[in-house]
Amino acid sequence: MTTPPRMDRRTALKWMLAAAASTALASRYARGQGGSPAAQGYGTDPDLLKHHKAGDVWPLTFTEAQRRAAAALCDVIIPADDRSPAASALGVVDFLDEWISAPYPDQQEDRGIMLPGLAWIDAEAAKRFGRPFADLADAQKTAICDDICHTAKAKPEFRQAARFFATFRDLTAGGFYTTPQGRQDLRYVGNVPLATFDGPPPEVLRQAGLI
Amino acid sequence: MALITPEQLKPGYDVIVVGSGAGGGQTAYTLTLEGIKVLMLEAGRNYVPETETPMFETAEQAPLRGAGTPDKPFGFYDSTIDGGWTVPGEPYTSASNDRGRKFEWWRSRMLGGRTNHWGRYSFRNGQYDFKPRSRDGLGFDWPLDYADLAPYYDKVEMLIGVYGENDGLENTPDSSPGVLLPAPKPRVSDLLVKKHAGGLGIPVVAAHRAVLTRRLDFEKLPAKLHPGNAFAQKHLRAAMEGRAACFWATDCGRGCSIRATYQSTTVHLPPAMASGNLDLVTNAMAREVTTGPDGKASGVTFIDKTTGREHHAAGRVIVLAASSGETVRLMLNSKSARFPQGLANSSGLVGKYLMDTVGASFSGQIPALENLPAHNEDGAGGAHMYAPWWLYKEQLAGKLGFARGYHIEFGGGRRQPGMGTASGLEWLTGGSYGKKFKEDARRYYGSFVGFAGRGDMIPNEDSFCELDPAVKDKWGIPVLRFHWKWSEHEIRQAAHMQQTFADIISAMGGRMRRKPEPDGAKAIANGGVIIHEVGGAIMGTDAAKSVTNQWSQTWDVPNLFLTDGAPFCSNADKNPTLTIMAQAWRAADRIVAELKKQNL
Numbered sequence: 014m015t016t017p018p019r020m021d022r023r024t025a026l027k028w029m030l031a032a033a034a035s036t037a038l039a040s041r042y043a044r045g046q047g048g049s050p051a052a053q054g055y056g057t058d059p060d061l062l063k064h065h066k067a068g069d070v071w072p073l074t075f076t077e078a079q080r081r082a083a084a085a086l087c088d089v090i091i092p093a094d095d096r097s098p099a100a101s102a103l104g105v106v107d108f109l110d111e112w113i114s115a116p117y118p119d120q121q122e123d124r125g126i127m128l129p130g131l132a133w134i135d136a137e138a139a140k141r142f143g144r145p146f147a148d149l150a151d152a153q154k155t156a157i158c159d160d161i162c163h164t165a166k167a168k169p170e171f172r173q174a175a176r177f178f179a180t181f182r183d184l185t186a187g188g189f190y191t192t193p194q195g196r197q198d199l200r201y202v203g204n205v206p207l208a209t210f211d212g213p214p215p216e217v218l219r220q221a222g223l224i
Numbered sequence: 225m226a227l228i229t230p231e232q233l234k235p236g237y238d239v240i241v242v243g244s245g246a247g248g249g250q251t252a253y254t255l256t257l258e259g260i261k262v263l264m265l266e267a268g269r270n271y272v273p274e275t276e277t278p279m280f281e282t283a284e285q286a287p288l289r290g291a292g293t294p295d296k297p298f299g300f301y302d303s304t305i306d307g308g309w310t311v312p313g314e315p316y317t318s319a320s321n322d323r324g325r326k327f328e329w330w331r332s333r334m335l336g337g338r339t340n341h342w343g344r345y346s347f348r349n350g351q352y353d354f355k356p357r358s359r360d361g362l363g364f365d366w367p368l369d370y371a372d373l374a375p376y377y378d379k380v381e382m383l384i385g386v387y388g389e390n391d392g393l394e395n396t397p398d399s400s401p402g403v404l405l406p407a408p409k410p411r412v413s414d415l416l417v418k419k420h421a422g423g424l425g426i427p428v429v430a431a432h433r434a435v436l437t438r439r440l441d442f443e444k445l446p447a448k449l450h451p452g453n454a455f456a457q458k459h460l461r462a463a464m465e466g467r468a469a470c471f472w473a474t475d476c477g478r479g480c481s482i483r484a485t486y487q488s489t490t491v492h493l494p495p496a497m498a499s500g501n502l503d504l505v506t507n508a509m510a511r512e513v514t515t516g517p518d519g520k521a522s523g524v525t526f527i528d529k530t531t532g533r534e535h536h537a538a539g540r541v542i543v544l545a546a547s548s549g550e551t552v553r554l555m556l557n558s559k560s561a562r563f564p565q566g567l568a569n570s571s572g573l574v575g576k577y578l579m580d581t582v583g584a585s586f587s588g589q590i591p592a593l594e595n596l597p598a599h600n601e602d603g604a605g606g607a608h609m610y611a612p613w614w615l616y617k618e619q620l621a622g623k624l625g626f627a628r629g630y631h632i633e634f635g636g637g638r639r640q641p642g643m644g645t646a647s648g649l650e651w652l653t654g655g656s657y658g659k660k661f662k663e664d665a666r667r668y669y670g671s672f673v674g675f676a677g678r679g680d681m682i683p684n685e686d687s688f689c690e691l692d693p694a695v696k697d698k699w700g701i702p703v704l705r706f707h708w709k710w711s712e713h714e715i716r717q718a719a720h721m722q723q724t725f726a727d728i729i730s731a732m733g734g735r736m737r738r739k740p741e742p743d744g745a746k747a748i749a750n751g752g753v754i755i756h757e758v759g760g761a762i763m764g765t766d767a768a769k770s771v772t773n774q775w776s777q778t779w780d781v782p783n784l785f786l787t788d789g790a791p792f793c794s795n796a797d798k799n800p801t802l803t804i805m806a807q808a809w810r811a812a813d814r815i816v817a818e819l820k821k822q823n824l
Contacts, residue, residue, distance in 0.1 A: 054287075054293060054294075054295050055287055055293075055295055055296075055300075056295055057295050057296070057305065057306045057307065057308065057311070057312065058269070058305050058306050059287075059295070059296070059300070061276065061277075061278040061281065061286075061300070061301060062276070062278055062281065064281075064285040065285060065286055065287050069287070070287050089657060089658060090657045090658065090661060091658075091661065091662060092658055092659060092662075094659050094662055096662070097662070104284075108289065111287070111288065112288060115287075115288060115293075117288075117293040117294055117295075118294070119291075119293075120288070120293075155658075158657060162655040162656070162657050163650060163654060163655025164650060164655070165650070165655075166654075166655070179650060182647075182657060182661070183643075183646075183647035183648060184647075186645070186646035186647055186661075186665060187289055187291075187642070187643035187644070187645070187646070187647055188289065189646075190641040190645050190646050190665065191282070191283035191284050191289040191290070191641055191642060191643065191645075192284050193282075193284070195641060196282075196640070196641050198662070198665075198666070199638075199641055199645070199665065199666060199669045200598035200638075200666075201598075201638060201639075201640060201641055201669075202598050202599065202600050202638075203473060203600045203601065203602035203638070203639075203640055204280055204282065204473055204474065204602065204640055205473055205600070206471035206472070206473050207471060207472040207473065207600065208471075209472070210408050210409060210470075210472040210600075210602075210603050210604070211409065212409030212410060212411070213411065213412040213415075213599055213601075214597070214599055216597050217412050217596050217597055217599055218412065218415070220595075220596055220597065221412050221415075221416060221592045221593060221596065222592055223412065223415050223416065223419065
């Protein structure tokens with residue numbers, strides 16, 4: 014009837030062992046070698062002023078093949094244009110790796126979508142074109158993505174892949190638009206101290222139909 | 225500063241205050257500036273907003289781009305330390321895990337408690353809110369009137385600094401002239417909501433939030449707040465001079481290093497510390513309020529979390545302001561031959577009538593806000609406008625099917641991008657990717673407006689907490705078990721919120737990803753989720769039917785006061801923090817007067 018969110022001695026012991034194991038993993042598996050997600054996160058009192066990089070708190074776990082597929086796919090979703098670079102150029106692959114390697118429930122759930130999804134997209138590329146996804150020509154990549162880019166319209170055989178694509182696109186966009194170049198792409202101009210707050214300029218009010 | 229270790233405790237204090245948030249901070253402030261010697265016990269660690277606040281840190285500098293996790297549920301940069309829905313080693317239990325029957329409890333184990341991250345909404349309860357039973361026959365009347373608290377609302381608003389306007393609306397009291405700070409200019413989404421909600425008869429006015437839109441008048445305010453008390457004026461002036469005005473950047477939930485928002489740690493505690501009358505022990509987990517042979521409270525037993533050792537502090541007056549839940553827990557755990565049901569619990573009502581705020585939310589995408597020219601919308605780090613409840617007459621006439629109202633908090637704009645900024649767009653984009661996706665992300669960025677209803681909950685017999693018969697925390701202290709049930713009033717209110725938000729979005733020409741939820745039981749957030757836990761030791765006029773009198777003083781133990789939300793006997797739609805502070809100041813004045821008369 015009750016589910017106390019407490020940690021008994023046995024669970025604590027299990028966590029400690031898992032934490033020890035993940036430290037061992039961290040040293041054994043350099044980036045790109047695969048591995049299991051970490052057992053513990055940054056805790057309830059992390060240093061908020063420290064600038065963290067992917068891999069600082071828990072080890073990254075993409076294999077080299079997963080990393081290549083992820084890099085190719087995130088650049089299909091966010092390619093370079095005249096306003097900003099492609100996703101992979103801004104460290105989004107590292108971010109995706111950080112995300113799916115995190116010990117938290119939401120990220121573990123995404124890991125369960127992302128890793129099979131990356132395997133699927135390489136298998137699909139091999140099936141259709143005889144090469145891994147990263148080695149396909151742009152039109153070949155698009156041919157696959159067109160089948161899976163819209164969950165509501167995907168054919169039954171592509172529905173699961175479409176759910177992967179939607180997750181992958183959300184995470185890629187999250188990783189991209191939270192970089193300085195991503196913020197600039199969206200023309201976010203805040204996070205700077207101002208002497209006064211003047212409200213929206215007239216051209217904004219005009220465009221919104223308010224004057 | 226008198227941050228001390230348990231070994232440095234003085235043999236006795238005039239007053240011991242348990243908790244350092246809105247209630248504890250205000251109590252300690254008022255008492256110490258009146259020359260009373262106070263010991264404050266805080267279960268969390270010391271916290272220094274001036275040096276610890278991540279003011280301009282950006283998402284890519286945080287793990288997971290700052291996304292919320294069980295360790296930091298409101299995001300990496302949220303100011304909450306050692307807190308959230310769960311606290312390691314400090315469990316609580318729920319009698320049911322069913323949706324709608326569960327209570328989720330947010331705690332912050334840090335100096336200043338939950339005041340560090342709160343939304344800074346500072347609304348006054350109106351006269352209806354103090355006399356709800358007289359008006360509609362439900363719940364309980366407070367044993368005081370709006371007029372009793374009005375001077376304290378003025379004082380708290382002047383002390384902490386609250387922006388807003390006086391709109392003269394029903395049951396939405398005005399502040400005295402000159403008390404409020406200027407409201408910030410509306411954002412474009414505010415103006416659009418105002419225009420279209422206004423067309424539906426919903427008033428949209430300046431929000432009231434505890435943010436300094438200009439510096440406090442440190443020349444005049446100290447004399448207004450502490451007439452005839454040069455000592456208090458001196459320390460308050462120095463504290464006010466140390467607070468800067470808002471510089472229109474960064475989310476208030478991170479805390480504020482320039483002290484432009486109210487946090488107990490930036491407003492209440494600095495002058496209390498400077499007075500020399502406050503000793504503070506952090507990492508002090510209170511276990512029990514002790515009593516003497518005369519039945520009066522004699523002190524507090526606490527555990528030093530850094531050593532695991534138990535200590536006792538002695539005081540003439542004990543004030544509990546540990547949050548409703550922790551205050552109740554402490555009382556129930558303070559059992560003795562004289563108080564076998566727990567301290568000050570002869571009524572059997574300690575733990576009963578726990579309340580939260582009714583919450584439901586909905587959002588829409590507004591084409592009029594697409595592709596707007598770049599401009600800075602950070603503003604005051606939170607809402608600039610809101611809609612107070614507007615259907616009092618229809619409700620009283622029985623036309624709505626639920627007895628109490630709600631206000632609407634809303635927000636849109638070109639906020640600092642986060643993980644959600646360009647996610648879940650498929651319903652709008654048809655699944656775009658590539659260059660088209662980048663164009664779509666630009667088009668839709670800043671075009672969403674989210675609405676959140678915050679409504680009155682009527683206290684009921686099925687919503688309460690008690691000691692869990694089996695589970696203890698890591699120091700062996702029995703923990704709380706929560707019971708929860710919404711009544712039809714809250715459930716129908718949540719459904720009404722959904723329809724109202726959809727109506728506003730439609731009037732704005734907006735699009736909705738899904739239909740509004742017609743079933744209030746599905747729309748309503750679980751108990752506790754809005755983090756407005758109040759009640760559990762309600763005030764009243766009858767010692768058999770309440771735990772405290774109108775001064776938050778327990779009937780059974782005259783030198784025991786509760787200055788957090790525990791004595792609330794109703795929970796208006798207005799966010800409770802301002803009322804907690806106003807009532808804490810009033811209770812502290814009572815303590816000062818009674819100590820002078822040797823009555824405690």
